[in-house]
Amino acid sequence: MRIAVVADIHGNLAALEAVIADLAGMSPDLVVNLGDCVSGPLEPGRTADLLMSLDWPTVMGNHDRALIDRPRHEMGDWDQPAFDEMTPSQLDWVRGLPATRVIEGVLLCHGTPSSDSRYLLEQVVAGHMVLRDPADIAADLDGVAAEVVLCAHSHMPRHVLLTDGRLVVNPGSVGAQAYRDDTPSDHVMQNGSPHARYAILDRKGAVWTVAQRFVAYDWNAAADRVLAKGHPEWENALRFGRMGRADASDKA
Known part of the structure; x- marks a missing residue:
């Protein structure tokens, strides 16, 4: 059994298309999508159309939910640009x-299984995300019988083996390799390269293995696109996988 896992596409159609091309060489039995599909200023509508046509098993992310559970004036600066380009049928899909x-x-x-806006594998310390204690991760999985848990939200590729044998995997983000957020407190995430990320899980008998895939695409064109659309705060995240200038210290 081979499962490909994508997440946090955030409307980055070029990155998604590069991942799809890479998947052709991986021959997965199943591709699953962990949500946050379109929010952002890139190409939300075309990304939604492609995902709808692929019909991968998909769960709702916090930014997906933000497109449908509040009026536009209460949406964040990632969600408003996506909402403005979404059609009624695309919003119905979400x-x-x-x-x-x-x-x-x-x-x-x-x-987490109970919250789309909490990190499962990380916690915020001094403005950055660090690995949580395994006992705290296990507490958020209390009552979960699955042997493998797939999570996203932090955009950080990571897999953790708990003491009870359960495997927790975050595939990283297809479309956004750095961001700042103020929930639960001010912090920064930056992966340090602009590659699109996803994961491959293989099961042989009762044993699972994980491969994290980093895929090149035309991130400079994506960065140029957000600049042309008036969203310069996205540029370095797309072009370098960092917040702020690539040659400057971060001030999260």
Whole structure:
């Protein structure tokens, strides 16, 4: 059994297309999507159309939810640009996404099984995300019987083996390799390169292995696109996988 896992596409159609091309050489039995599909200033509508046509099993992320659970004036600066380009049928597709799914004994969620806006594998310390204690991760998975848990939200590729044998995997982000956020407190995430990220999970018998894939695409064109659309805060995240200038210290 081979499962490909994508997440946090954030409307980056070029990055998604590069991942799809890379998947052709991986021959997965199943591709799953952990949400945050379109929010951002890139190409939300075309990304939604492609995902709808692919019909991958998908769960709702916090930014997906933000497109449908509040009026536009209460949306954040990632969500408003996407909402403005979404059609009613695309929003209906988002509205129909479940919060969690279980497929082949694998649990899919965006943040934690009970919250799409909390980090499962990380906590914020001094403005940056660090790995949580395994006991705290396990506490958020209390009552979850799945042997593998797939999560996203932090955009950080990571896999953690808990003491009870459960495997927790974050595939990283297809479309956004750096960001700043103020929830639960001010912090920065930056992966340090602009590559699109996803994961491949293989099961042989009862044993799972994980491969994190970093895929090149035309990130300079993506950065130029957000500049042309009036969103310079996205440029360095797309071009360098960092916040702020690539040659400057971060001030998160």
